Amino acid sequence: MSDRLTIVVVEADRDRAIAIVDALQGSGDFDVHVIGNVASLARRIAALAPDVVLIDVDNPTRDMLEELTLASGPLERPVAMFVSGAAGGLARTAIEAGLSAYVVDGLQPERLKPVLDAAIARFQMVQRMRRELVETRRALEERKVIDRAKGLLMKARGVGEEEAYALLRKAAMDQGRRVAEVAEAIVTTAGLLG
């Protein structure tokens, strides 16, 4: 029984995995392994006999880890989903950050805390980046739709670009809707009218 904690990170995305491993290595002396989403996930993990398993809450292969909580052999150490117990608040923070942790039965909360703190910080950052990416994509999509609506208006009304945009903005103001929504309606209708 070594004193170093063995941590398994389940993460298919290489860059994300590296970032999580770096964060963990920076916060203590841990033995960290990364496994992608593989068919025999539970058995691969069991072979490493980890103290802690970290996985994204939204990872669809998470259910495969549930088998780990059912260790039945005398040599197997059951793993509990880290939910209740002394560090309940920490568990909630982890889930909110999009991280779920499976912890070997009987692991001291104080040994676990630095691991989770480091992982939570990393996951929160990833979550923020994801949200920003979604926002950026949406903004791009909206700009495309607005551009197309402007083009349609310019052609239909024989006006310039600025005037077309002013028309859009006025319609949005009058109807209490967002410019992008009005643009969307124009593009859809134009599609129907051929």
Added chain:
Amino acid sequence: MKIVNVPVAYVPLVDAAPLILANEMGFADAEGIALDLVRAPSWSSVRDMLAFGRVDAAQLLSPVPVAMALGLGGVRQDISAVSILSVNGNVIGVSRALEERMRAKGYIFDFRDPSAAAEALAGAVDGKLVFGVPFPFSMHRSLLDYWIEATALAPIDYEVRTVPPPLMAQALADGDVDAFCVGEPWGSLAVEEGAGALLLPGNAIWAFAPEKVLAVRTDWAETEPHLLGRLMRAVWQAGRWLKDPEHRMSASEILSRPAYLDLPSELIDRALSGRLTISGHGEQREVPHFVEFHEGAATFPWRSQARWIGRGLALRSGLEVAAATAASAKVFRSDIYRAQLKDCGADMPGASEKLEGSIRHQTAVAAQSGRVTLLPDTFFDGRIFDPLAE
């Protein structure tokens, strides 16, 4: 009236229909609530969201709250199954390689007889048989255990692995599993993608198996009884609406939308109509009561169903059977069901326990008022489960 939002987690499956339709058909609105539906990528995340209070209600595999009450699976939280969301609706399927070997020996895939299917499967197995199920605690696993133990499959070397439903067809095609038990439409998808053939509907093993439950935290049920009632009534109304064959097309179309299942409506309609395509040869099979949302007091949470589930889990996990069976009965809340649905016309059986497997034909039984008609609930091997025998 101010509309109250109730966050509810679900997994994209045909049997999430009552939750989705409660919103879409205005039943939630009529109760002054809106179901804030959270589509989950896995059952563990549904369970955690409910346990942690991210949602107030959830669609759950019927054995999950029972397993939690028995201390299995690592998450401790008192969960109540306040009604059954759906009965039946699973299929067992086999890989192309197994299908070919079974056909070569003359098996005709009747999609009906579990004993014959087990015999044909046992005769085609080469070495170890690996089954995929969506979750360690699931009716899929309970039905498999029951079927294997009582048939020619019993002596076979087999293993059960967890595979998330959307990945099941791929796991079968890749040879990670040789066979599966999964909820629709994922079995039909495996057939569509040429990964395998369907061997049995779940209800061939147990004719009336509680598949999914409407689950809430027990403390939430106690502090929000009024809201819980509105939620239960809206979902119950949606189940009744789903029973009407006239509504099938609309239901398939709504469920198929990108926000929900994001799959072709034709694939979803197979489960709702009970007309399944079972192989790449295009063979079709009709299955009465393939999935039920209302008929035969389908939504009534019988405590005897919970006991049957708990007993199976205890046997599998090495728990003390009598204690586990008794603890399980408390999870299915027929008391809450009676209190909350008494005024909306729901069928109320007189008893809360029945001899599971004893109803061979549609039967009228005593009810709190009038009579309730129950559908057959037999097990394929004719055994009867007496809830009070333990």
